[in-house]
Amino acid sequence: MSAVHDTHAGAAGLPPHSHKKAYIRLGIVLTVVTLIELALPFLKDYPAVWEPCKPLWAPLLVAMSVFKFGAVVGEFMHLRGDRRVYQFLFISPLAIAVIIFVLVSGLTVSAFLPFGQGVALTAYDRKAGVAEPTKSSGAEAPLPDDKFKAAFDVAKGKGFAEGKEIYGRACKACHGDNGEGKAGLGFNLTDDCYQYGGSFKDLYLTIAEGRAGNKMPAQAAVLKSEEIRQVTYYVRSLKGTNATGGQPCVGPKVAD
Amino acid sequence: MSADLAVVPAPDHAHAADHGHGDGHGDHAVVENNFMGMPNIKLAMWAFLGSECMFFGSLVGTYFFYRGKALAGPLPGDVFDLTITSISTFLLLMSSLTMALAVDAIKQRKPDTTRKFLFLTALLGATFVGFQVYEFAHFVDKGLKLSTSLFGSTFYVMTGFHGGHVTVGVIWLTIVAVLIGKGKLNTGRLPINVEVAGLYWHFVDIVWIVIFTFVYLLEFIR
Numbered sequence: 001m002s003a004v005h006d007t008h009a010g011a012a013g014l015p016p017h018s019h020k021k022a023y024i025r026l027g028i029v030l031t032v033v034t035l036i037e038l039a040l041p042f043l044k045d046y047p048a049v050w051e052p053c054k055p056l057w058a059p060l061l062v063a064m065s066v067f068k069f070g071a072v073v074g075e076f077m078h079l080r081g082d083r084r085v086y087q088f089l090f091i092s093p094l095a096i097a098v099i100i101f102v103l104v105s106g107l108t109v110s111a112f113l114p115f116g117q118g119v120a121l122t123a124y125d126r127k128a129g130v131a132e133p134t135k136s137s138g139a140e141a142p143l144p145d146d147k148f149k150a151a152f153d154v155a156k157g158k159g160f161a162e163g164k165e166i167y168g169r170a171c172k173a174c175h176g177d178n179g180e181g182k183a184g185l186g187f188n189l190t191d192d193c194y195q196y197g198g199s200f201k202d203l204y205l206t207i208a209e210g211r212a213g214n215k216m217p218a219q220a221a222v223l224k225s226e227e228i229r230q231v232t233y234y235v236r237s238l239k240g241t242n243a244t245g246g247q248p249c250v251g252p253k254v255a256d
Numbered sequence: 257m258s259a260d261l262a263v264v265p266a267p268d269h270a271h272a273a274d275h276g277h278g279d280g281h282g283d284h285a286v287v288e289n290n291f292m293g294m295p296n297i298k299l300a301m302w303a304f305l306g307s308e309c310m311f312f313g314s315l316v317g318t319y320f321f322y323r324g325k326a327l328a329g330p331l332p333g334d335v336f337d338l339t340i341t342s343i344s345t346f347l348l349l350m351s352s353l354t355m356a357l358a359v360d361a362i363k364q365r366k367p368d369t370t371r372k373f374l375f376l377t378a379l380l381g382a383t384f385v386g387f388q389v390y391e392f393a394h395f396v397d398k399g400l401k402l403s404t405s406l407f408g409s410t411f412y413v414m415t416g417f418h419g420g421h422v423t424v425g426v427i428w429l430t431i432v433a434v435l436i437g438k439g440k441l442n443t444g445r446l447p448i449n450v451e452v453a454g455l456y457w458h459f460v461d462i463v464w465i466v467i468f469t470f471v472y473l474l475e476f477i478r
Binding site for chain 1: 292306310324350455462469476
């Protein structure tokens with residue numbers, strides 16, 4: 001190959017100098033970066049290293065991805081140093097795409113940031129998370145009635161904040177913003193009709209295990225038992241609030 | 257093999273250092289340049305790739321918007337196989353290198369070398385598509401279909417469109433390579449044609465860099 005290069009093809013008719021070596025060098029660098037990316041998930045097996053640096057892994061992966069993206073566009077596609085028009089044509093829509101991506105998926109992405117983990121962690125993030133793997137077989141047994149009642153009062157004192165937050169990510173999609181229900185998806189939670197029973201224990205089991213013959217997934221697969229209890233309290237607090245636009249009553253009425 | 261090419265000036269994209277003196281010298285003889293002194297075909301490809309950024313940006317954004325909102329399994333953690341996907345990802349990344357070498361070779365007026373690298377690139381791309389077909393079949397076996405859940409819909413639409421782009425690229429590169437072999441391409445236009453095909457191919461690779469990191473890897477480090 002042309003060993004002599006680096007005099008920019010000034011003389012018309014001569015081939016431009018070869019970038020072959022630079023390309024191969026970059027190929028090696030990209031390979032190394034990719035190997036590091038692939039090795040990261042296996043670090044999990046070494047909690048002593050994995051846990052303390054946990055907030056760093058996601059930003060690190062994103063940074064490596066951005067590096068690879070930039071390297072391919074800048075060098076392989078030769079956009080770096082190419083004409084401004086090409087750069088403008090590519091980079092401005094790319095910027096729009098990034099903005100759209102951040103706006104559309106911003107909340108979810110924020111779960112990957114080192115801070116503010118709690119806000120956007122979705123149901124199955126918990127399942128996949130290493131913090132506290134739930135037993136796939138199901139939740140803890142329901143509490144005795146008096147303990148449920150006492151815990152309900154405690155949650156009430158806090159305005160059901162925790163249950164409400166869990167409801168927002170695990171239940172809202174089918175049961176509506178205020179528990180009014182959605183046709184074909186989730187029952188109205190704000191009337192006093194309960195297809196599967198209205199006691200704390202019934203509600204807890206319905207949420208944790210699901211009930212045969214309907215669409216509701218067993219939340220024990222994705223929520224911790226304490227989370228299920230908290231959302232039980234919140235759902236119980238919705239009883240009789242009769243949200244506007246509520247779905248029709250299904251199941252026997254349950255007096256308090 | 258390159259003797260007949262030696263007298264034809266190869267179109268070259270402007271290097272930073274070239275900006276001072278003249279616009280794309282060497283292009284004029286063989287490639288129609290527009291009033292800005294650049295080949296329209298390359299200008300059009302960059303504009304197209306810009307629009308593709310928004311296209312794939314929306315698909316990946318949509319995937320993330322609905323991430324974790326699937327009501328029915330299987331979920332990503334149930335179906336993703338990091339080993340398989342890593343191999344195919346690596347092959348696609350390497351195909352970007354072989355593509356860059358193909359473009360480099362044609363600028364050195366070595367069509368034979370170019371043809372070999374183009375075939376190699378297409379082969380790597382085809383292998384990637386093969387892996388994706390296998391992956392999709394495997395996912396469907398595990399019960400994940402397009403209509404199963406938000407995960408199924410957003411995942412298949414996003415990766416399916418990417419796989420479609422790779423397939424188009426494989427066909428494109430194969431055709432160019434075959435035509436080079438038959439000597440049916442205008443030698444003067446060849447460098448710009450290979451370069452533009454290369455731009456498309458590299459773009460397909462960078463889309464996968466994003467998808468692989470955001471969709472697959474982030475799933476595994478949680």
